[in-house]
Amino acid sequence: MTNLAIAANGLRKSYGDKTVLGGVDLAVEEGTIFSLLGPNGAGKTTSVKILSTLISPDPASGEIRVGGHDLATDPQAVRAAIGVTGQFSAVDGLITGEENMLLMADLHHLSKREGRKVTAELLERFDLTEAAKKPASTYSGGMKRRLDLAMTLVGNPRIIFLDEPTTGLDPRSRHNMWQIIRELVSDGVTVFLTTQLLDEADELADRIAVLNDGKIAAQGTAEELKRLIPGGHVRLRFTDPAAYQSAASALGEATLPHARLRSRGGTPVDESLTLQIPSDGSQRELRSILDWLDSVGIEADELTVHTPDLDDVFFALTGGSGVPNQPRETVR
């Protein structure tokens, strides 16, 4: 059995009668990237704050262990195992980047020499050597974020919490940050990442939990999550409105050969002269669709296969009430 870096049972937090987290279970294996994905206000930051000992969970919560230590009874041991880079830069803006790093070295009780060595190495690694002697308040957003993460790494934490580490970064800085995160995990570190960017979770995470309204809406690998949503379809686009009309009516009364097609039928998407037919994207199903199109004499100008991406999952799971079993396009 693999060891769990983070194991939380029934994580709860409410302020007054506003419930932020309504019983969240989390299990993160050592040496993996776990991503908590959710819209603003879903409770991502609150989860990080609790797991990193910044705030306490409600007493009704179950047992929470981080790095093998009980959060409630031994918070100092948890703190010794973790590093946190928050949503808002946790750097001291009044002092220089180098002084920030040396401050961390002092607080991790490194010797003067070791502190200087680690500082120089990390500043170099995060491309901050040139700016080392400037006050951190003068840094750009990307530089601050890099300094922030560099400070987190001074103590060699085994578990790192990254709360929306790329929010507000330009694409290049974002890719740099992704590269850094991948390197961390290759060293055996566990990363707990929150994000509202689907591609970020898709790109980095071994496992993803979708948090919505204080509850886990779905959990699994990116592939597993995508399979939850039958969002795939074939799109037919026409340039001639007449051809479109006849195709639409044929589709409307069609007795489609494939079971799935028969039950659902096709849906016209009027504005763009586009029709879409549900499909799982498999070769078999595609062929049967093509055969049927030939047999009824529909000739589209363009045919595209759309497979569900994490966006579909995200919107379906966080879109509000009910279990969504229809991709959102077909609602129109």
Next chain:
Amino acid sequence: MSPLALAVRDSSTMLRRNLLHARRYPSLTLNLLLTPIMLLLLFVYIFGDTMSAGIGGGRPDRSEYIAYIVPGLLLMTIGSTVVGTAVSVSNDMTEGIIARFRTMAIHRGSVIIGHVIGSVLQSVISVVLVGAVAVAIGFRSTDATVLEWLAAFGLLVLFAMALTWIAVGMGLISPNAEAASNNAMPLILLPLLSSAFVPIHAMPGWFQPIAEYQPFTPAIETLRGLLLGTEIGNNGWLAVVWCLGLAVLGYFWSTSKFNHDPR
């Protein structure tokens, strides 16, 4: 590392951080130093003749009045410095770095202890500067022994520590710098309601008990006695009890506020 060694090491790291801030951005400290120096010059050179005539029974004697108000102004300097402490604590708490400190395996109280020691050091430096101005315009302590000088210094440090702990608590409950500055204002105003500028017996009868037993008056009377040889009476004990009481109260207040979940 033993808990005590951890506390000492982390607190001194935090102290270094605060001193670095103070050295890099001295304007707040210097601004707060202006208030007591301005008041000293104002009361000596503008109001001096009238005030000393009122106190001395009609005969104006400015140099005697300098001697009278300097002990009060030295303590007022401390009150003024710790307003800066409240502001910088409140500012600091809004910084992300404090959240980082809270998630690190460091001594829990070191953030506050660093602020307290840094602020006491600043108070001492400010008192020395204001004292130097006082000496420059003619303040002399004629008959104080070395022991009395040491006691006076000890009292100033103890008083600074007491007010600093209270100011740290005020900084912690203030959502921003403006609120912190307002909350700490009584620490500058209290000396005006003490025996700093006029003797208690010259105040209205109903007000005398308030002025006599508030923390500044016993400390001022004790300092006056140590530096100028006036009667101390039970003011010495009262001053020490006030200081210890305020320090302990401020300590428990501040630490419990800091240990609460951050807002």
